[in-house]
Amino acid sequence: MIEFQGKVLVIGGGISGITAAIEAAETGVEVYLVDKNPYLGGRVAQLTKYFPKLCPPTCGLELNFRRMRENKGVEVMTQTEVLKVEGSKGNFKVTLKKKPRFVNENCTLCGECFNVCPVERDNDFNFNMNKSKAIYSVFEFANPPYAVIDPSVCLGEKCSKCLDVCKYSAIDLNMKEEIIDITVGSIIVTTGWQPYDAEKIDNLKFGIVPNVITNMMMERLASSTGPTGGKILRPSDGKPVKNVAFVQCAGSRDENHLPYCSYICCMASLKQCTYLADQDPEVKATVFYIDIRTPGRYEQFYWNVKENPNISFVKGKVANIEADPSGDVWVEAEDILAGSKSKEKFDMVVLATGMQPTSANWDLPFSAKKTPEGFIDPDSLPDGIYLAGSAVMPFDVIRSLHSATGSVLKALQSISGRGN
Amino acid sequence: MAKRIVKADLDFIKEIMANGGDSVNKCYQCATCSVVCNLSPDNSPFPRKEMVMAQWGMKDALLKDADIWLCHQCADCTAYCPRGAKPGDVLGALRKITIEEYAPVKFLAKLVSKPAMWPFAFLLPVVILLIDLMFNGKLQYLADPQVLVNMSINGEPESAGKIVFAKLFPTVTGIDIFFMTAAIFAVVCFWIGLSNYWKALNSERSYPVTFKGSIIGLFAGVIWEALTSVRFKLCNTMSVRSTTHLLVFWSFVGLALTTATASVYEWVLRYPSPYPLYDPVKILGNVSGIALVIGSIWMINTRSTLKVGANSGFDWLLLIIVAGLGLTGMGSEIFRLMNLASVAYWTYFIHLTFVMFLFIYAPFFKIAHLAYRTLALAYTNLANRGEPNALKG
Numbered sequence: 001m002i003e004f005q006g007k008v009l010v011i012g013g014g015i016s017g018i019t020a021a022i023e024a025a026e027t028g029v030e031v032y033l034v035d036k037n038p039y040l041g042g043r044v045a046q047l048t049k050y051f052p053k054l055c056p057p058t059c060g061l062e063l064n065f066r067r068m069r070e071n072k073g074v075e076v077m078t079q080t081e082v083l084k085v086e087g088s089k090g091n092f093k094v095t096l097k098k099k100p101r102f103v104n105e106n107c108t109l110c111g112e113c114f115n116v117c118p119v120e121r122d123n124d125f126n127f128n129m130n131k132s133k134a135i136y137s138v139f140e141f142a143n144p145p146y147a148v149i150d151p152s153v154c155l156g157e158k159c160s161k162c163l164d165v166c167k168y169s170a171i172d173l174n175m176k177e178e179i180i181d182i183t184v185g186s187i188i189v190t191t192g193w194q195p196y197d198a199e200k201i202d203n204l205k206f207g208i209v210p211n212v213i214t215n216m217m218m219e220r221l222a223s224s225t226g227p228t229g230g231k232i233l234r235p236s237d238g239k240p241v242k243n244v245a246f247v248q249c250a251g252s253r254d255e256n257h258l259p260y261c262s263y264i265c266c267m268a269s270l271k272q273c274t275y276l277a278d279q280d281p282e283v284k285a286t287v288f289y290i291d292i293r294t295p296g297r298y299e300q301f302y303w304n305v306k307e308n309p310n311i312s313f314v315k316g317k318v319a320n321i322e323a324d325p326s327g328d329v330w331v332e333a334e335d336i337l338a339g340s341k342s343k344e345k346f347d348m349v350v351l352a353t354g355m356q357p358t359s360a361n362w363d364l365p366f367s368a369k370k371t372p373e374g375f376i377d378p379d380s381l382p383d384g385i386y387l388a389g390s391a392v393m394p395f396d397v398i399r400s401l402h403s404a405t406g407s408v409l410k411a412l413q414s415i416s417g418r419g420n
Numbered sequence: 421m422a423k424r425i426v427k428a429d430l431d432f433i434k435e436i437m438a439n440g441g442d443s444v445n446k447c448y449q450c451a452t453c454s455v456v457c458n459l460s461p462d463n464s465p466f467p468r469k470e471m472v473m474a475q476w477g478m479k480d481a482l483l484k485d486a487d488i489w490l491c492h493q494c495a496d497c498t499a500y501c502p503r504g505a506k507p508g509d510v511l512g513a514l515r516k517i518t519i520e521e522y523a524p525v526k527f528l529a530k531l532v533s534k535p536a537m538w539p540f541a542f543l544l545p546v547v548i549l550l551i552d553l554m555f556n557g558k559l560q561y562l563a564d565p566q567v568l569v570n571m572s573i574n575g576e577p578e579s580a581g582k583i584v585f586a587k588l589f590p591t592v593t594g595i596d597i598f599f600m601t602a603a604i605f606a607v608v609c610f611w612i613g614l615s616n617y618w619k620a621l622n623s624e625r626s627y628p629v630t631f632k633g634s635i636i637g638l639f640a641g642v643i644w645e646a647l648t649s650v651r652f653k654l655c656n657t658m659s660v661r662s663t664t665h666l667l668v669f670w671s672f673v674g675l676a677l678t679t680a681t682a683s684v685y686e687w688v689l690r691y692p693s694p695y696p697l698y699d700p701v702k703i704l705g706n707v708s709g710i711a712l713v714i715g716s717i718w719m720i721n722t723r724s725t726l727k728v729g730a731n732s733g734f735d736w737l738l739l740i741i742v743a744g745l746g747l748t749g750m751g752s753e754i755f756r757l758m759n760l761a762s763v764a765y766w767t768y769f770i771h772l773t774f775v776m777f778l779f780i781y782a783p784f785f786k787i788a789h790l791a792y793r794t795l796a797l798a799y800t801n802l803a804n805r806g807e808p809n810a811l812k813g
């Protein structure tokens with residue numbers, strides 16, 4: 001039996017980080033799992049369905065949360081960032097900064113405080129498509145299952161309405177930021193991705209033309225925990241959509257933006273076509289593409305979607321978008337196979353924006369190099385620190401899980417005391 | 421759809437790459453370019469189709485593709501190209517190859533085609549001008565032009581003591597005979613080149629061409645476009661180029677008018693140059709000359725900063741010639757007024773070298789675009805695909 005020497009730190013509590021943490025813990029190692037958000041689940045928590053099986057991600061997350069509850073070897077720290085990593089393999093001294101939640105574990109999410117809170121904030125979990133109160137639950141089934149207060153809008157003790165109605169003494173407005181020092185033997189970095197900033201793709205007019213949304217906004221619109229309760233309504237006037245365009249490679253495979261293929265966007269758009277068809281069999285969708293990239297077994301999914309006569313595919317990248325006074329959106333592309341330019345009107349346009357590594361905007365707390373795109377260069381990492389998930393490159397959920405499990409083996413080898 | 425067998429000409433691909441279109445193989449056919457281009461028609465738009473044809477080395481099709489002249493190298497396509505394939509530069513290379521393909525006297529086309537050959541290209545006008553001086557018995561004065569100052573022309577005493585350029589290049593035997601011959605040569609070469617191109621455009625046409633209205637009306641429309649730059653003004657990324665082009669274009673028009681008026685002075689009014697600075701023809705000449713210098717330097721500056729067509733020696737040669745013409749033309753006048761005889765005469769000699777270069781090589785290098793573009797735009801107007809949407813209604 002191997003005695004592992006030291007604990008493991010997993011940075012990033014998305015699907016990869018959760019997987020790495022529980023896989024490591026189930027070998028008997030103690031694990032810290034930190035995430036800067038007040039909830040676990042990362043990007044996956046925002047999805048309506050996974051492809052290709054189209055099951056809800058909350059199900060997959062919940063399975064892992066149950067493993068964590070049973071194992072007890074994972075110490076979860078949300079709203080926590082890594083400030084500094086010093087030392088070397090087997091003995092990393094890590095400094096963490098934990099922001100105050102202002103709500104403790106007594107919270108039952110009864111919701112009384114939400115009702116009395118007088119201030120609202122943009123709900124960033126839903127890409128600002130709706131508001132939440134200053135004290136809020138990020139989403140239904142959020143883990144840890146406690147409310148959280150946004151200190152940037154909370155009126156503080158002079159208001160204290162939430163304190164007055166809370167029957168469980170769960171709210172503490174005096175909570176302070178904590179600096180926590182821990183020592184670990186190995187580190188797994190699962191910082192994942194963020195949607196590429198669509199406003200930078202100036203010819204697609206995101207943020208300028210109403211009813212041009214991103215694919216991640218579409219996930220929230222289709223989600224039962226989203227701003228519309230799962231009805232796909234266009235943002236400007238709440239009209240149910242009848243005709244939707246999908247703009248592939250919005251920022252991906254483009255040296256002015258993300259020079260690489262983001263891997264998941266073709267499948268994401270095809271999946272979102274099924275959301276539309278499920279909601280309204282009459283709804284029309286058009287996917288504008290350069291190449292439809294559905295690698296491996298995903299090809300079957302593409303064929304199935306293609307069988308729907310209401311879903312059409314136009315070869316040619318959308319290069320111009322204009323607003324119609326009615327709230328509709330004009331989409332212009334060259335239909336390469338027809339040999340002519342097409343300018344069509346849609347109710348709503350979904351930009352299939354790609355995956356930018358979160359590390360692109362992260363001031364690395366350990367010494368490592370970044371690629372020009374902002375990925376952490378794995379060859380430059382110190383011994384004992386490993387990457388997993390879409391911090392490595394754009395991955396779908398399945399590959400993220402494989403990568404996470406693989407990284408655990410590397411981390412365990414590094415603290416096995418047997419040299420490598 | 422009819423099946424066609426594509427003949428891939430690998431050497432033609434290399435030729436495109438060697439002539440400024442080195443990025444052509446980066447294209448992955450997303451068609452962003454065709455959409456962001458404000459000049460591209462809706463039906464069978466460019467430059468996406470030219471890019472795939474270029475990648476396949478479809479020489480025959482590209483050499484009779486009038487669409488390459490609808491492109492004004494705005495660089496909107498190049499700015500938005502996700503692959504750095506620079507469609508604008510590729511179309512520029514295709515225009516160069518087209519001019520060289522249809523022009524007669526291939527030897528002259530080769531001289532101006534590659535930067536390595538340019539020193540030899542410049543040698544030709546220099547040799548012609550030296551023969552000119554020898555023919556007029558003036559060659560010995562080139563080494564020491566100071567001697568010319570005290571001489572008089574045709575025994576007229578008032579010309580003695582002044583710097584008069586006709587003392588080195590006599591008006592009739594030094595200028596008119598040599599430059600008129602060069603101009604006639606250029607016109608003949610243009611005629612042959614354009615006829616060849618017109619025939620190619622009309623062989624196995626890809627679009628129906630219907631002739632309506634008068635031929636004068638057709639070309640008047642195209643020339644009006646050039647004079648006003650309406651099409652060029654639709655550019656976004658390099659909108660400054662429509663201004664610099666207009667400035668240089670109009671200074672050439674001004675200088676042509678100056679030359680025409682000066683001939684009237686010379687032959688009708690018998691009033692020889694140099695003219696006083698207040699003379700209308702002098703004012704027109706000076707204003708046009710200054711505009712040419714400003715316009716050409718501005719053009720060179722935009723070229724260098726915006727990095728569009730940066731690899732095209734074809735474009736650079738014209739920029740050098742235009743700037744050289746303007747600087748040496750204005751220089752000759754300034755040095756003459758400063759009474760620096762030797763410098764003034766030498767600068768004038770260099771100026772005439774540039775003018776002679778422009779005349780004899782006009783059908784073979786970029787300046788020929790004024791003729792080829794005019795013809796191609798007339799053709800595309802007939803094919804009902806010339807007018808961009810932005811100019812309609």
